Amino acid sequence: MPELGAAELLAGAIVVSLNAYVLLAGADFGGGVWDLLATGPRRARQRELIAHAIGPVWEANHVWLILVVVLLFTCFPAVFSRLAIALHIPLTLVLVGIVLRGSAFTFRSYGGEDAPTQRRWGRVFAVASLVTPLVLGICVGAIAAGRVVPPSGAGFAADYLHPWLSPFTVSVGVFTLALFAFIAAVYLTLEAADPDVREDFRRRALWAGAAVFGVALTTLLLAWEAAPLVWQGLITSPRALPLQFLTGVAATVALWALWRRRYTLARAAAAAQVTCILWGWALAQFPWLLPPTLDIRGAAAPAITLKLTLGALGLGALVLFPALYYLFRVFKSRPY
Amino acid sequence: MSDLLAARTQMALSLGFHILFAVVGIGMPLLMVAAERRWLLRKDPIDLELAKRWSKGTAILFAVGAVSGTVLSFELGLLWPGFMEMAGPLIGMPFSLEGFAFFTEAIFLGIYLYGWDRISPRAHLLAGVLVAGSGVLSGIFVVIANAWMNTPTGFDLVDGVPVNIDPIRALLNPAAFQQTLHMTLAAYAATGFAVAGIHAFLLLRDPLNAFHRRALALGLLVGAPAALLQPLSGDISARNVAQYQPAKLAAMEALFETRAGAPLILGGWPDMETRTVRWGIEIPYGLSLMAHHDPRAVVTGLDRIPRDEWPNVPIVHVAFQVMVGIGTVMAAVAAWALWLLVRRRDPAECRPLLIALAASAPLGFVAIEAGWTVTEVGRQPWVIHGVLRTSEAVTPMPGLTYTLLGFTLLYLFLGIVVAWLLYSQIIRSPRHQEWNRVYTPTVGGPHA
Numbered sequence: 001m002p003e004l005g006a007a008e009l010l011a012g013a014i015v016v017s018l019n020a021y022v023l024l025a026g027a028d029f030g031g032g033v034w035d036l037l038a039t040g041p042r043r044a045r046q047r048e049l050i051a052h053a054i055g056p057v058w059e060a061n062h063v064w065l066i067l068v069v070v071l072l073f074t075c076f077p078a079v080f081s082r083l084a085i086a087l088h089i090p091l092t093l094v095l096v097g098i099v100l101r102g103s104a105f106t107f108r109s110y111g112g113e114d115a116p117t118q119r120r121w122g123r124v125f126a127v128a129s130l131v132t133p134l135v136l137g138i139c140v141g142a143i144a145a146g147r148v149v150p151p152s153g154a155g156f157a158a159d160y161l162h163p164w165l166s167p168f169t170v171s172v173g174v175f176t177l178a179l180f181a182f183i184a185a186v187y188l189t190l191e192a193a194d195p196d197v198r199e200d201f202r203r204r205a206l207w208a209g210a211a212v213f214g215v216a217l218t219t220l221l222l223a224w225e226a227a228p229l230v231w232q233g234l235i236t237s238p239r240a241l242p243l244q245f246l247t248g249v250a251a252t253v254a255l256w257a258l259w260r261r262r263y264t265l266a267r268a269a270a271a272a273q274v275t276c277i278l279w280g281w282a283l284a285q286f287p288w289l290l291p292p293t294l295d296i297r298g299a300a301a302p303a304i305t306l307k308l309t310l311g312a313l314g315l316g317a318l319v320l321f322p323a324l325y326y327l328f329r330v331f332k333s334r335p336y
Numbered sequence: 337m338s339d340l341l342a343a344r345t346q347m348a349l350s351l352g353f354h355i356l357f358a359v360v361g362i363g364m365p366l367l368m369v370a371a372e373r374r375w376l377l378r379k380d381p382i383d384l385e386l387a388k389r390w391s392k393g394t395a396i397l398f399a400v401g402a403v404s405g406t407v408l409s410f411e412l413g414l415l416w417p418g419f420m421e422m423a424g425p426l427i428g429m430p431f432s433l434e435g436f437a438f439f440t441e442a443i444f445l446g447i448y449l450y451g452w453d454r455i456s457p458r459a460h461l462l463a464g465v466l467v468a469g470s471g472v473l474s475g476i477f478v479v480i481a482n483a484w485m486n487t488p489t490g491f492d493l494v495d496g497v498p499v500n501i502d503p504i505r506a507l508l509n510p511a512a513f514q515q516t517l518h519m520t521l522a523a524y525a526a527t528g529f530a531v532a533g534i535h536a537f538l539l540l541r542d543p544l545n546a547f548h549r550r551a552l553a554l555g556l557l558v559g560a561p562a563a564l565l566q567p568l569s570g571d572i573s574a575r576n577v578a579q580y581q582p583a584k585l586a587a588m589e590a591l592f593e594t595r596a597g598a599p600l601i602l603g604g605w606p607d608m609e610t611r612t613v614r615w616g617i618e619i620p621y622g623l624s625l626m627a628h629h630d631p632r633a634v635v636t637g638l639d640r641i642p643r644d645e646w647p648n649v650p651i652v653h654v655a656f657q658v659m660v661g662i663g664t665v666m667a668a669v670a671a672w673a674l675w676l677l678v679r680r681r682d683p684a685e686c687r688p689l690l691i692a693l694a695a696s697a698p699l700g701f702v703a704i705e706a707g708w709t710v711t712e713v714g715r716q717p718w719v720i721h722g723v724l725r726t727s728e729a730v731t732p733m734p735g736l737t738y739t740l741l742g743f744t745l746l747y748l749f750l751g752i753v754v755a756w757l758l759y760s761q762i763i764r765s766p767r768h769q770e771w772n773r774v775y776t777p778t779v780g781g782p783h784a
């Protein structure tokens with residue numbers, strides 16, 4: 001294992017932010033998916049619960065993604081510019097999704113109580129919540145598959161479509177979506193005070209858990225051919241193997257806990273499962289940032305930038321974590 | 337449309353859109369906090385109603401600001417990968433700090449908006465103060481990054497590659513102080529005047545309404561001092577531009593020839609063929625005075641700048657005239673209101689002032705767009721002044737006209753929805769009958 005320097009620490013900080021984004025904003029996106037799929041006699045109450053759970057926190061949760069972007073262009077500028085070129089189209093779609101999701105949610109909350117307004121913005125919010133994780137996942141798939149390379153001049157399709165359009169990348173997209181929907185449903189079981197609504201989300205969480213398992217298997221099979229480097233890492237690397245094992249344990253515990261209605265345990269296990277999956281991917285491709293051409297050391301900014309950014313992160317964390325703790329204590333300490 | 341032009345237009349559109357919301361995100365929290373503090377001190381329900389109503393409006397605008405800001409942080413790379421690759425390590429610092437300011441802002445805004453009955457009144461006020469403070473900070477950090485693009489420091493350029501980089505010196509670049517001061521004042525002046533202007537307009541129709549009177553007073557409290565200081569701060573900026581960005585200054589003033597004792601040209605249209613300004617008003621020695629505080633000082637004209645390094649002179653000149661014109665008007669209106677206050681007269685009783693305020697409600701925002709046009713178009717053809725050309729920084733991705741079209745439609749749509757929501761949800765008069773007559777409880781007045 002190579003020594004860990006400032007560059008590796010900062011790459012780690014990027015994965016930590018991504019992790020926080022997936023656990024927090026991922027659940028907000030998943031909430032939107034359940035808004036779209038709300039059915040049955042308690043449809044309105046399900047939607048109300050979702051809106052209530054997302055309202056105070058989504059903007060703060062969203063900032064994790066901005067932190068990822070900022071760290072990337074500060075510390076690994078070549079990676080940022082290569083991603084921005086090869087994934088121009090899907091990243092633009094992500095942006096449109098983010099804009100529509102956030103503004104439609106707010107317009108629904110403040111735009112008046114009448115039913116047509118609520119329905120219209122609710123629909124936009126929900127559809128954008130579905131599309132955005134899908135495309136975001138596709139971008140991750142493109143990185144893992146080693147398709148993010150500088151344009152070769154071989155034509156539009158080769159340079160700007162090929163990097164991200166493949167069965168593997170799409171399956172990573174679907175996997176991301178299923179994962180977000182799963183954790184959202186698990187969290188919502190804890191947010192709900194009404195036992196019927198809670199039961200609704202328990203059933204949804206179980207279904208989504210099954211979907212996650214199915215899509216994970218498909219993705220892994222596709223990875224064998226499409227993302228050999230990551231596949232190798234996932235299957236054989238001594239770094240990633242323990243994480244594969246932990247992922248399996250966490251997933252089993254999460255489903256079991258849901259089955260037995262142990263919701264607090266289910267939430268912890270689901271969060272652990274998602275975390276292990278993310279770190280499993282990160283460690284499988286370590287030390288590559290954009291396999292197979294850009295690694296951490298090769299892409300890192302000059303040492304002074306890295307040092308200062310680490311300092312800024314330390315300083316920021318000092319402000320951030322107490323504030324976040326307070327936010328979640330105020331709004332998440334009792335069910336709705 | 338060429339891809340470069342499409343990229344530039346898209347950047348201008350996204351920034352021009354975002355800044356409207358960012359400015360409100362800086363200014364409105366201060367107004368909310370002022371109203372809420374008054375409520376805590378005096379328990380006047382009008383203040384509470386104001387704080388709550390303003391926070392509803394701010395919630396809508398903040399959300400659009402947050403998502404449009406996210407678009408920007410991606411767009412810097414999507415449109416200008418060459419720029420970010422060079423600038424990232426140098427100006428990433430202010431952006432990282434800005435990230436934490438956003439966190440603080442978003443967290444405490446969530447607490448402020450949704451926490452009215454979950455936390456103590458004092459904790460609630462404190463959350464508002466933190467939103468206001470971190471809003472200013474996030475603005476300052478991002479403007480520092482922009483100031484670095486105008487006056488890049490903190491590196492040596494060797495074969496087109498920055499080496500020996502020093503992000504701290506980049507942070508402390510020569511335009512940083514001037515631009516952040518000017519921008520922060522602009523945010524307070526624009527929001528304060530917008531609020532005062534809207535309520536002045538409503539007072540013209542409903543002169544006895546105590547709710548609008550209070551809102552007007554608070555708007556003036558925030559907007560008027562800032563508007564008075566803005567010309568001073570602008571003068572500091574102008575001297576900085578004269579020193580570090582002579583091409584921009586020459587374009588702002590449409591000064592085609594280098595000369596001592598240069599006049600200031602007000603208005604007019606620069607004729608690029610004859611290199612003269614048509615229909616402008618000349619103030620002798622004005623420019624030398626403004627740029628160097630010496631009537632005989634030599635001011636560099638465009639003749640000293642290679643032709644391919646000229647910005648678009650008519651745009652920059654006209655935009656500068658618009659900003660300075662508006663700055664003068666706003667300062668005059670602010671002085672008028674303060675003068676009434678000094679003489680212990682209520683500005684709400686002075687109809688001509690109300691008319692002037694109502695007419696200047698949108699002016700701060702127009703001046704901000706104009707000022708940014710001066711800064712950004714005036715920097716062309718450079719994205720990093722003297723270091724990297726905009727044409728070298730643009731993405732190789734073709735077909736940018738389509739994304740430009742898409743974002744134009746998206747922003748147009750959002751703009752219309754936001755305007756409609758603000759109009760229908762926030763700016764109507766409150767329904768409390770009793771507030772309509774709090775000030776002069778006479779029956780049978782003009783509006784009885």
Ligand code: HDD
Pocket residue numbers: 479486511514515516518519521522523525526566567569570571573574575577584659660661662663664666700701703704705706707708709710711712
């Ligand atoms: C309420 C808005 C507002 C008002 C009333 C003014 N400005 Fe301004 N100005 C801005 C809002 C603004 C701005 C939008 O905020 C800019 C763009 C970049 C910046 O830092 O501030 C700006 C830039 C800007 C610049 C260019 C700075 C640069 O490129 O580095 C100069 C020279 C001035 N201003 C000068 C003035 C003068 C002499 C004013 C006299 C009345 C004035 N401004 C009023």
Ligand code: HEM
Pocket residue numbers: 059062063066354355357358359360361362397398399400401402403404405406407408409412438441442471472474475476478479519
């Ligand atoms: C002078 C220019 C700018 C100012 C003064 C400014 C200020 C602000 C402020 C105050 C906010 C808080 C949200 C709100 O109140 O609406 C905000 C949001 C944001 N801005 Fe800007 N901004 C500027 C330009 C930019 C640029 C160029 C970027 C791109 C890097 C950017 C990125 C963002 C992001 C990512 C957010 C969202 C943060 C959140 O979720 O709260 N801004 N900006």
Ligand code: HEM
Pocket residue numbers: 344345347348349351352353354355412416419478479481482705708709712713715716718719720726
């Ligand atoms: C929010 C207030 C701002 C407004 C309204 C604004 C406006 C503009 C405009 C009109 C252009 C197009 C200029 C042209 O190509 O002729 C532009 C370009 C650009 N701006 Fe700004 N700007 C703002 C703040 C910033 C900040 C804070 C940054 C970065 C830190 C920034 C970075 C850029 C970049 C990278 C370009 C593209 C390259 C170029 O044309 O020079 N801008 N902006």
